[in-house]
Amino acid sequence: MTKSLHDSVFVRACRGLSVPHAPVWFMRQAGRSLPEYRKIREGVGMLESCRRPDLVTEITLQPVRRHGVDAAILFSDIVVPLAAAGVDLDIVAGTGPVVAAPIRTAADVAGLGPLEPGAVGYVDEAVRMLLPELGEIPLIGFAGAPFTLASYLIEGGPSRTYLKTKAMMYGDPDLWNTLCSRLADITLAFLRVQVNAGVSAIQLFDSWAGALSEADYRRFVLPHSARVMGGLADAGVPRIHFGVGTGVLLEAMGEAGADVVGVDWRTPLDRATKIIGPDRAVQGNLDPAILFAPWEVVEREARRVVAEGRTAPGHVFNLGHGVLPETDPEVLTRLVDVVHNC
Numbered sequence: 267m268t269k270s271l272h273d274s275v276f277v278r279a280c281r282g283l284s285v286p287h288a289p290v291w292f293m294r295q296a297g298r299s300l301p302e303y304r305k306i307r308e309g310v311g312m313l314e315s316c317r318r319p320d321l322v323t324e325i326t327l328q329p330v331r332r333h334g335v336d337a338a339i340l341f342s343d344i345v346v347p348l349a350a351a352g353v354d355l356d357i358v359a360g361t362g363p364v365v366a367a368p369i370r371t372a373a374d375v376a377g378l379g380p381l382e383p384g385a386v387g388y389v390d391e392a393v394r395m396l397l398p399e400l401g402e403i404p405l406i407g408f409a410g411a412p413f414t415l416a417s418y419l420i421e422g423g424p425s426r427t428y429l430k431t432k433a434m435m436y437g438d439p440d441l442w443n444t445l446c447s448r449l450a451d452i453t454l455a456f457l458r459v460q461v462n463a464g465v466s467a468i469q470l471f472d473s474w475a476g477a478l479s480e481a482d483y484r485r486f487v488l489p490h491s492a493r494v495m496g497g498l499a500d501a502g503v504p505r506i507h508f509g510v511g512t513g514v515l516l517e518a519m520g521e522a523g524a525d526v527v528g529v530d531w532r533t534p535l536d537r538a539t540k541i542i543g544p545d546r547a548v549q550g551n552l553d554p555a556i557l558f559a560p561w562e563v564v565e566r567e568a569r570r571v572v573a574e575g576r577t578a579p580g581h582v583f584n585l586g587h588g589v590l591p592e593t594d595p596e597v598l599t600r601l602v603d604v605v606h607n608c
């Protein structure tokens with residue numbers, strides 16, 4: 267990372283250093299809320315677009331140009347490394363990842379992975395194409411955490427209850443741990459490719475970990491996520507750890523090795539900071555649905571989030587989860603201005 271990226275508002279806030287304003291970016295800032303995204307994706311499948319460095323570069327840059335956000339996030343998906351490791355899956359519009367042959371038995375687990383870095387050479391290439399285009403704007407790399415990836419592999423697709431996932435976790439902890447440790451290897455390999463190519467930070471998405479109690483999270487999930495985070499401890503880039511509905515898990519998710527803990531809209535950032543402790547920054551946490559309210563409400567709530575974030579050692583402004591596809595992109599642009607001027 268160059269000195270100017272080290273000194274960027276985003277990286278400094280992740281490190282808890284002084285900043286002129288809270289940096290802001292949005293989860294899913296590249297995506298269907300943008301007409302230019304919908305246009306460039308016409309007739310191109312989601313996975314295919316992730317494998318084309320020219321498309322990845324253009325789509326990653328779109329929200330940076332339009333909104334003036336303080337960080338870019340690589341356009342990809344959490345299931346990209348699974349597909350590259352040989353899992354037969356697709357990303358179905360309006361549904362999400364769908365796995366052709368769900369992983370349920372010891373033989374299924376034995377057939378998974380590893381991820382050879384060369385199998386995601388297009389990610390390395392896309393990051394290297396992006397860096398000169400981005401200049402002083404940091405690029406965030408990301409991956410899915412073992413629990414969230416396991417949930418897609420075991421369920422075969424999105425789930426409300428995580429029944430089959432929990433059945434394996436509670437019913438066959440050895441198999442569960444074998445699966446999650448293979449997933450941790452894949453995730454770590456995928457993140458290393460991105461770090462070696464030059465990303466300025468990484469975010470580990472454990473989007474669905476909020477389905478668990480703290481005790482079960484600590485027992486069945488934290489050790490695997492901690493291995494991923496620990497494997498990047500000397501990489502020199504801030505590590506962000508995010509999940510949805512994780513109010514009771516925030517402390518443990520920090521302990522897994524995060525420099526920044528992502529918080530959804532359910533927990534105010536001042537309370538989250540008390541739970542997480544003084545050694546880590548926070549990221550979040552405006553409810554993405556608030557962007558559909560009248561502008562005065564959006565502005566008031568954004569100011570509240572910034573004020574609550576000031577109680578943390580560092581604050582990266584974000585939504586509490588991804589931008590909803592129906593969001594008016596002009597509201598996002600105005601929101602960036604409000605945060606920059608707070």
Ligand code: CP3
Pocket residue numbers: 292293294295296297298307312339340341342343344345357358359360361362363408471473588
């Ligand atoms: O701008 C960004 O945030 C970077 C791009 C990004 C995508 N997926 C692109 C995408 C990121 C960071 C992800 C991560 C991801 N993918 C997560 C973790 C983040 C979260 O939302 O909690 C998860 C759980 C997935 C799995 C997944 N992939 C889902 C749930 C979906 C949405 C299904 C739908 O159509 O509503 C996808 C598909 C996907 N990934 C889209 C995008 C832009 C939409 C597909 C499209 O545009 O055709």
